[in-house]
Amino acid sequence: MERKLKSVATPKQARSQRTLSKLLDAAEELFLQNPPQDVSIADIVRRAGSSIGGFYSRFPDKDALLRALQERRMVVVQQNLERIADPERWRDVPFGLMVRGLLQELVRHYVERRRLIAAFVAAAAQNPREWANTVQQRDAMIEVVLGLIVPQHREAIHHPDPERAIRFATHAAFAVMDTYAIRLALDDSIWRDPPELVDELHRMYMGYLERAP
Numbered sequence: 001m002e003r004k005l006k007s008v009a010t011p012k013q014a015r016s017q018r019t020l021s022k023l024l025d026a027a028e029e030l031f032l033q034n035p036p037q038d039v040s041i042a043d044i045v046r047r048a049g050s051s052i053g054g055f056y057s058r059f060p061d062k063d064a065l066l067r068a069l070q071e072r073r074m075v076v077v078q079q080n081l082e083r084i085a086d087p088e089r090w091r092d093v094p095f096g097l098m099v100r101g102l103l104q105e106l107v108r109h110y111v112e113r114r115r116l117i118a119a120f121v122a123a124a125a126q127n128p129r130e131w132a133n134t135v136q137q138r139d140a141m142i143e144v145v146l147g148l149i150v151p152q153h154r155e156a157i158h159h160p161d162p163e164r165a166i167r168f169a170t171h172a173a174f175a176v177m178d179t180y181a182i183r184l185a186l187d188d189s190i191w192r193d194p195p196e197l198v199d200e201l202h203r204m205y206m207g208y209l210e211r212a213p
Contacts, residue, residue, distance in 0.1 A: 005068055005071050005072060006071065006133055007064065007067045007068045007071050007133065008020065008058065008059075008068045019048075019050055019054055019058075020058055022048040022049065022050060023044060023045070023048045023050055023054070023055060023058065023059075023065070024065075024068060024069055024072060025048070026044050026045075026047035026048035026050075027039070027044045027047075027048075027065055027066075027069055028069055028073075028116060029047065030043055030044060030047060031066075031069070031115055031116040031119050032113065032115055032116050033115070034115065035115065035118075035186070036115070036118060036119035036122055036123075039062075039119075041055055041062055044065070063123050063126075063127060063130065064130075066119055066120060066123045067123070067130060067131060067133075067134070069116070069120075070120045070131075070134050071133060071134070071137070073113070073116070074134065074137040074138070074141075077109065077141065078137065078140065078141055078144075080105075081105075081141055081144050081145075082144060084101075084102070084105055085102075085144050085145065085147070085148040087148060087151075087152070090148060090152065091152075095149075095152075095153040095156040096202070096206055098148070098149065098152070098153070099149070099202060099205055099206060099209075100198065100202050102145060102148075103173065103198050103201045103202055103205065104194075104198050106173060106174075106177060106201075107177065107194050107197045107198050107201065108194065110177040110180065110181055111194050111197075114180075114181040114184045115181075115184075117177075117178065117181040118181045118182045118184070118186075120134070121178045121181065121182055122182065138174065142166075142167055142170045142171065142174075145166065145170050146163060146166045146167060146170075149166055150162050150163060150166060156209075156210065157209045157210070158209065158210055158211060159208075159209060165208065165209055166209070168208075169204075169205050169208050169209055170205075172204065172205075172208075173201050173204070173205060176201060176204070177197075177201075180197070
């Protein structure tokens with residue numbers, strides 16, 4: 001998968017490819033287990049069995065590594081979303097249940113990878129121009145959601161522009177979960193069970209789409 005990443009130069013040798021994969025895998029494991037500020041480049045290369053020189057020959061800094069990790073993760077998420085959003089799977093499913101099912105997948109992903117996502121969000125906030133590709137990937141995911149919901153449930157959306165409404169509501173759901181991931185990474189005491197998160201997001205999403213203008 002690393003060969004397809006735009007944020008990393010394509011390795012020319014199999015050994016270099018393996019080293020890149022080990023660095024990315026080690027970094028992902030560490031960011032999943034620890035707050036972002038507690039993960040150092042030295043920790044990553046130690047876990048990967050590589051060297052500081054090997055790291056810097058592929059990444060100029062930790063932020064560049066995070067961008068590569070995010071791009072790799074988004075490829076998988078996009079593939080999973082396209083599978084989940086198969087129209088046949090949702091044929092004849094009521095509007096509210098469809099939205100709840102999609103939100104359950106969103107919450108599951110964020111809960112499982114909250115520390116890693118918190119690292120992504122923090123890095124993007126500091127250097128947004130470098131994360132433009134991630135924004136494009138998220139926009140593409142939102143278009144998949146739009147393409148699933150609007151054809152089947154346009155009449156249930158009371159907003160004068162259903163497409164704009166779906167984009168806005170889905171962006172809002174992502175924004176809520178971005179913030180929640182950061183808060184959880186800093187303080188696990190604010191933890192809420194995933195079903196509770198889904199319930200609140202569902203109220204927000206449906207309340208916006210079904211409210212008469």
